[in-house]
Amino acid sequence: MAPARSGLNAFRQFEAFVDFLHNIAVIGAGMAGLAAARVLQQAGKNVQIFDKGRRPGGRMSSRCNAHGLFDLGAQYFTVRDPDFARLIQSFEQQDVVTRWPQVMASQSGGQWQTQRPEHPRYAGMPSMAVLPEALAESLEIRQQVRITSMTRARSKWVLKDQNGRCWSGFDHVIVAIPAPQAAELLGDVASRFSLPDMSSCWSTWVCLEAPLNMPAGIDTWHGAFLEDSPVLRWAARQQTRPGQPDGERLSLLSRDDWSDRHLEGDSARVADEMVHAFQQAYPEALPAIEAQGAHRWRYAQPRRPADDNAGYVIDMPEGLSLCGDGYIDGRVEAAWLSGTRLARAICNS
Numbered sequence: 001m002a003p004a005r006s007g008l009n010a011f012r013q014f015e016a017f018v019d020f021l022h023n024i025a026v027i028g029a030g031m032a033g034l035a036a037a038r039v040l041q042q043a044g045k046n047v048q049i050f051d052k053g054r055r056p057g058g059r060m061s062s063r064c065n066a067h068g069l070f071d072l073g074a075q076y077f078t079v080r081d082p083d084f085a086r087l088i089q090s091f092e093q094q095d096v097v098t099r100w101p102q103v104m105a106s107q108s109g110g111q112w113q114t115q116r117p118e119h120p121r122y123a124g125m126p127s128m129a130v131l132p133e134a135l136a137e138s139l140e141i142r143q144q145v146r147i148t149s150m151t152r153a154r155s156k157w158v159l160k161d162q163n164g165r166c167w168s169g170f171d172h173v174i175v176a177i178p179a180p181q182a183a184e185l186l187g188d189v190a191s192r193f194s195l196p197d198m199s200s201c202w203s204t205w206v207c208l209e210a211p212l213n214m215p216a217g218i219d220t221w222h223g224a225f226l227e228d229s230p231v232l233r234w235a236a237r238q239q240t241r242p243g244q245p246d247g248e249r250l251s252l253l254s255r256d257d258w259s260d261r262h263l264e265g266d267s268a269r270v271a272d273e274m275v276h277a278f279q280q281a282y283p284e285a286l287p288a289i290e291a292q293g294a295h296r297w298r299y300a301q302p303r304r305p306a307d308d309n310a311g312y313v314i315d316m317p318e319g320l321s322l323c324g325d326g327y328i329d330g331r332v333e334a335a336w337l338s339g340t341r342l343a344r345a346i347c348n349s
């Protein structure tokens, strides 16, 4: 029996060695890339993440400036999938996320109304960015590295960054970036996949000198769907997010048809037009504005939910796969699901 056991041990060691050699690169440290990397790391794979931003989070990142902390991308998220629910429950217990907005308003037919959301909505505490940052703990991420090309030779991928540095030896590459950027990076290879189209969005932040007056019959509101406005679809009061300092601060999101038409507009002018649109939609006069600015998301959300419900695309023989919200729908949870499902498929292959 002894030789057989030592043979088995040797085989296990060999297996572990092969697994160790299974190097995977993830391009993009948004929700999808982080979710994929966590599953792969837990399965014992060697994972290296590259992200062009200063911090992980992508479209969940927050902006901190002299006037406060603003969420200019995802505003809140919903939870439907049981695995995602378990993760969020544990983050809720650790005060990483909390329920927000608790008071939703809607403006429709010239009327403002409030309601308590039927299903809970969540946000990072104090801002959305803390959720991806919590997911990124224990992962190896090279920030401020933009991958500009990728080539495959003898079954290994070589990635090149903006400084011309090569990162080599990857058996598999996961491209977890918005589909139009993935298409640009992959070049001709992209034609093998059906990639989702994405809409743009302008996000404007506004710091007011005094609190907003509430519309008649409304005590407070945290976030509002603006159904009548031809320019805006959403407004949020940043200071109502738990953990945020006082001081009236708004984030305003444009409608996608409006942002598509103003995509190349000057950001100062875009901010002016969006604030003006909010004033038109809001029944009370706005206090004086201390500061404002606009951020453009060229690729904000997929234009429509994906037809195929796998949630990712993969070419296992080529060691290449793609994930992100675009392969399901434009939500934080969808991005997490896409990355998680893809990584499980890689582990099971």
Ligand SMILES: Cc1cc2nc3c(=O)[nH]c(=O)nc-3n(C[C@H](O)[C@H](O)[C@H](O)COP(=O)(O)OP(=O)(O)OC[C@H]3O[C@@H](n4cnc5c(N)ncnc54)[C@H](O)[C@@H]3O)c2cc1C
Pocket: 027, 028, 029, 030, 031, 032, 033, 050, 051, 052, 053, 056, 057, 058, 059, 060, 072, 073, 074, 075, 076, 077, 078, 145, 146, 147, 148, 176, 177, 178, 181, 185, 201, 203, 253, 297, 299, 300, 301, 323, 324, 325, 326, 329, 330, 331, 332, 333, 335
């Ligand atoms: C304005 C706005 C409002 C939204 N509101 C909501 C909401 O209320 N609720 C909700 O659930 N969802 C919302 N979303 C959608 C949500 O933000 C996304 O679904 C989710 O964050 C997408 O995650 P992702 O990982 O697929 O992509 P991303 O978050 O875009 O991550 C991609 C990452 O790749 C990096 N990257 C890109 N190219 C390269 C490269 N060449 N090399 C290296 N790194 C690269 C980027 O820096 C980024 O970190 C909103 C999005 C926007 C823009």
